[in-house]
Amino acid sequence: MKLRNWLVAAAAAVVAMPLAAVSASAYELTIPSMDYRTGPYAPNGIPFANGWTDYWTMLNERDGGINGVKIKVVPCETAYNTKQGVECYEKTKKEGSGALVYQPLSTGITYQLIPKASVDNIPIHSMGYGRTSAANGKIFKWVFNFPATYWSQASALVKYIGDKEGGMGKLKGKKITLVYHNSAYGKEPIRTLEELSKKHGFKFTALAVDHPGQEQKATWLKIRRDKPDWILMWGWGVMNQVAIKEAASIRFPMDHFIGVWWSGSENDVKPAGAAAKGYLSGAFHQPGKNFQVHRDILKHLYDAGKAPHPDFKDRVGEVLYNRGLVAALWGSEAVRAAMKIHNTKEITGAMMRDGYEALDVDAARLKELGAEGLTIPVKITCANHEGPRKVAVQQWDGKAWKIVSDFYDPDMDVIQPLIDEDSAKFAKENNITPRDCK
Amino acid sequence: MLYRESGQFKTSYDADQAVFPILQDRLCIIAILAFAFLAVPFFINDYWANAVLIPFLVYSLAALGLNILTGYCGQLSLGTGGFLAVGGYSSFKLMTSFPELDMILVLGGAGVTTALVGLLFGLPSLRIKGFYLAVATLAAQFFLIWLFYKVPWFYNYNATGQINVFPREALGFLVTTQKADPVVRYLFTLSIVVVFALAAKNMVRGRFGRMWMAIRDMDIAAELIGIRPFLMKLTAFTVSSFYIGVAGALIFSVWLGAAESGETYGINESFLVLFMIIVGGLGSILGSFLGAGFIVLMPIGLKNLLVDWFGMSAVFAKHLEITTFGVLIIFFLIVEPHGLARLWQIIKEKLRLWPFPH
Numbered sequence: 001m002k003l004r005n006w007l008v009a010a011a012a013a014v015v016a017m018p019l020a021a022v023s024a025s026a027y028e029l030t031i032p033s034m035d036y037r038t039g040p041y042a043p044n045g046i047p048f049a050n051g052w053t054d055y056w057t058m059l060n061e062r063d064g065g066i067n068g069v070k071i072k073v074v075p076c077e078t079a080y081n082t083k084q085g086v087e088c089y090e091k092t093k094k095e096g097s098g099a100l101v102y103q104p105l106s107t108g109i110t111y112q113l114i115p116k117a118s119v120d121n122i123p124i125h126s127m128g129y130g131r132t133s134a135a136n137g138k139i140f141k142w143v144f145n146f147p148a149t150y151w152s153q154a155s156a157l158v159k160y161i162g163d164k165e166g167g168m169g170k171l172k173g174k175k176i177t178l179v180y181h182n183s184a185y186g187k188e189p190i191r192t193l194e195e196l197s198k199k200h201g202f203k204f205t206a207l208a209v210d211h212p213g214q215e216q217k218a219t220w221l222k223i224r225r226d227k228p229d230w231i232l233m234w235g236w237g238v239m240n241q242v243a244i245k246e247a248a249s250i251r252f253p254m255d256h257f258i259g260v261w262w263s264g265s266e267n268d269v270k271p272a273g274a275a276a277k278g279y280l281s282g283a284f285h286q287p288g289k290n291f292q293v294h295r296d297i298l299k300h301l302y303d304a305g306k307a308p309h310p311d312f313k314d315r316v317g318e319v320l321y322n323r324g325l326v327a328a329l330w331g332s333e334a335v336r337a338a339m340k341i342h343n344t345k346e347i348t349g350a351m352m353r354d355g356y357e358a359l360d361v362d363a364a365r366l367k368e369l370g371a372e373g374l375t376i377p378v379k380i381t382c383a384n385h386e387g388p389r390k391v392a393v394q395q396w397d398g399k400a401w402k403i404v405s406d407f408y409d410p411d412m413d414v415i416q417p418l419i420d421e422d423s424a425k426f427a428k429e430n431n432i433t434p435r436d437c438k
Numbered sequence: 439m440l441y442r443e444s445g446q447f448k449t450s451y452d453a454d455q456a457v458f459p460i461l462q463d464r465l466c467i468i469a470i471l472a473f474a475f476l477a478v479p480f481f482i483n484d485y486w487a488n489a490v491l492i493p494f495l496v497y498s499l500a501a502l503g504l505n506i507l508t509g510y511c512g513q514l515s516l517g518t519g520g521f522l523a524v525g526g527y528s529s530f531k532l533m534t535s536f537p538e539l540d541m542i543l544v545l546g547g548a549g550v551t552t553a554l555v556g557l558l559f560g561l562p563s564l565r566i567k568g569f570y571l572a573v574a575t576l577a578a579q580f581f582l583i584w585l586f587y588k589v590p591w592f593y594n595y596n597a598t599g600q601i602n603v604f605p606r607e608a609l610g611f612l613v614t615t616q617k618a619d620p621v622v623r624y625l626f627t628l629s630i631v632v633v634f635a636l637a638a639k640n641m642v643r644g645r646f647g648r649m650w651m652a653i654r655d656m657d658i659a660a661e662l663i664g665i666r667p668f669l670m671k672l673t674a675f676t677v678s679s680f681y682i683g684v685a686g687a688l689i690f691s692v693w694l695g696a697a698e699s700g701e702t703y704g705i706n707e708s709f710l711v712l713f714m715i716i717v718g719g720l721g722s723i724l725g726s727f728l729g730a731g732f733i734v735l736m737p738i739g740l741k742n743l744l745v746d747w748f749g750m751s752a753v754f755a756k757h758l759e760i761t762t763f764g765v766l767i768i769f770f771l772i773v774e775p776h777g778l779a780r781l782w783q784i785i786k787e788k789l790r791l792w793p794f795p796h
Contacts, residue, residue, distance in 0.1 A: 115695055116616040
């Protein structure tokens with residue numbers, strides 16, 4: 001009898017759970033955190049999730065929240081799997097006072113959430129990933145992908161290559177190979193690179209690597225045979241480190257191997273050891289922890305024993321940690337903007353969207369936030385959800401990442417028509433009338 | 439006591455051949471259906487629909503399909519994910535090529551397409567048996583996934599190879615995309631699954647089912663008594679693929695709304711559905727539902743229990759969930775290798791005598 005009672009109680013608890021979670025309490029800013037700390041993408045998922053969580057938590061500890069309103073971060077494990085991502089989204093969207101913004105850190109999940117979030121009135125910030133044509137705010141009202149899209153980044157990286165070759169004219173006849181994760185994410189830059197290869201006359205080849213990317217021998221054999229001048233990589237998770245190790249083993253010059261900004265973190269280069277020295281990747285923020293905001297995080301969280309993941313202390317300031325931090329920093333500014341626009345402290349997802357659209361974090365504001373020079377200034381408008389579109393290149397010197405180039409502007413003559421075409425197609429398929437942005 | 443059928447006399451052939459000959463079974467099924475159709479819609483919300491009930495239903499349908507092939511006809515298949523993908527992509531092509539088409543017809547079309555593909559991949563089954571057939575179907579899985587990446591026509595030349603669903607109606611009700619009411623989407627999926635389950639139940643009781651089982655139990659003996667193995671194996675492949683195709687179309691259009699061949703329909707799906715019928719019970723319609731319930735709902739239940747109830751961190755709960763899940767599968771396989779359906783049968787037999795076992 002006893003066992004049965006237990007079973008009944010457990011079953012009832014499981015069933016009642018999602019219902020109980022909805023019960024109301026005092027208003028809190030609810031920030032879901034779509035983590036992935038398990039599976040083949042965990043090496044990249046963990047530092048980002050910690051950066052994102054730490055910044056919000058630090059605001060609670062240092063300032064008592066934003067304008068006096070406490071923040072509640074709700075983690076949910078997706079394992080970088082779209083089906084679990086959807087479950088997480090449905091589970092967290094009504095949590096507490098209602099989720100304010102989603103940062104799925106997965107192009108696959110972003111594609112799932114784009115149609116859902118616009119119905120549920122919750123903004124998505126797919127920061128430098130996700131659907132590129134969402135840059136068109138007239139059609140994608142609920143999605144933001146600043147500070148730059150994959151297409152902008154592809155173009156910027158080609159510009160960098162042009163610089164190194166001594167001018168865009170010198171690209172003619174060069175061979176550029178893209179090694180990409182065989183998914184929506186990895187395929188994003190292909191169309192742009194094809195257009196650019198037509199324009200500049202370089203020979204473009206794309207080589208797919210299947211999920212999860214632990215086996216790439218065939219790909220690199222092909223590269224060894226083709227001898228490309230430059231390699232670009234759109235990789236994520238274990239795929240990055242395997243690719244860098246393979247490149248090292250065929251003695252490909254590392255300073256001609258450029259990753260997307262998701263393929264340039266400490267976890268990606270360290271397994272290859274000294275051979276990874278010179279490897280390049282895209283970037284939109286500085287690595288390292290010599291910023292006031294990092295000192296605040298260390299002081300108020302790690303040293304005060306209030307960090308959600310205390311054993312991460314030595315890794316604060318890693319590339320992906322800083323990226324999560326920057327994402328949260330922009331998010332918190334959007335919260336402030338939303339509170340100001342709507343003159344309330346209890347904002348909703350829809351108000352948060354207005355906050356993102358009115359986001360204006362310039363260099364002076366970054367300084368006030370203790371992040372002077374950490375990242376680029378961002379200004380979002382109704383029509384342009386991509387913001388500044390600036391991409392720099394960073395290099396691994398064997399010990400740390402350093403930004404080694406200027407910030408490049410992409411070739412909008414090539415990209416804008418592609419964005420217009422793709423977003424118009426989306427609008428047509430889904431019967432969306434473009435907004436009038438005035 | 440509860441399951442005693444003494445006193446229930448069958449006075450006509452119809453009564454003797456009823457789908458559920460025992461009164462208690464009939465009542466049970468009616469009660470479950472009434473609950474699913476009449477009670478559930480009142481408390482369903484987005485979470486219950488998108489994360490719990492619709493996945494359970496579509497995986498039940500896929501498990502039904504695989505059970506027809508593997509459980510009833512004895513042909514081991516690891517190509518389920520590939521066939522789900524055929525269903526998903528053909529529904530996408532039908533939706534975009536004929537925007538006015540009713541969703542029921544779209545699903546039917548997706549089913550027929552998948553059935554034809556299944557027929558094609560079933561052809562080697564006469565020559566190849568057992569594990570070798572599993573390997574051949576595994577090749578089908580990889581080939582189909584590769585095909586949907588390779589040929590841009592399948593995803594309408596999108597930049598990313600991702601397919602997205604558009605608002606579409608069935609009998610005048612919007613059933614796809616998040617704009618559709620969760621109640622409508624749930625009832626739509628439920629109706630389809632109920633119809634298909636009834637059809638499957640009748641099929642396996644009838645002439646075809648008996649011939650499939652004859653092939654499964656001993657194909658040479660079956661051939662000697664006049665059953666044509668080739669025809670029977672092909673019909674099993676076709677019918678099974680039809681079911682799986684409809685399930686794949688539902689995964690894409692009603693449940694997820696966006697899909698990508700390798701991610702949504704990868705090799706993992708093949709194993710997942712195979713586990714469902716092994717855990718649930720090979721050669722049992724009820725087992726398909728029990729297995730799908732176990733594999734789909736258990737992780738979600740565990741996660742909710744551990745994170746919300748015991749306050750564990752999400753990542754620790756996830757690791758615990760993976761471990762528990764594996765342990766439970768092994769436990770079931772040791773304690774009841776014939777699956778949950780057999781467990782239910784044992785309970786039924788116990789209940790017949792209960793509370794006076796002697």
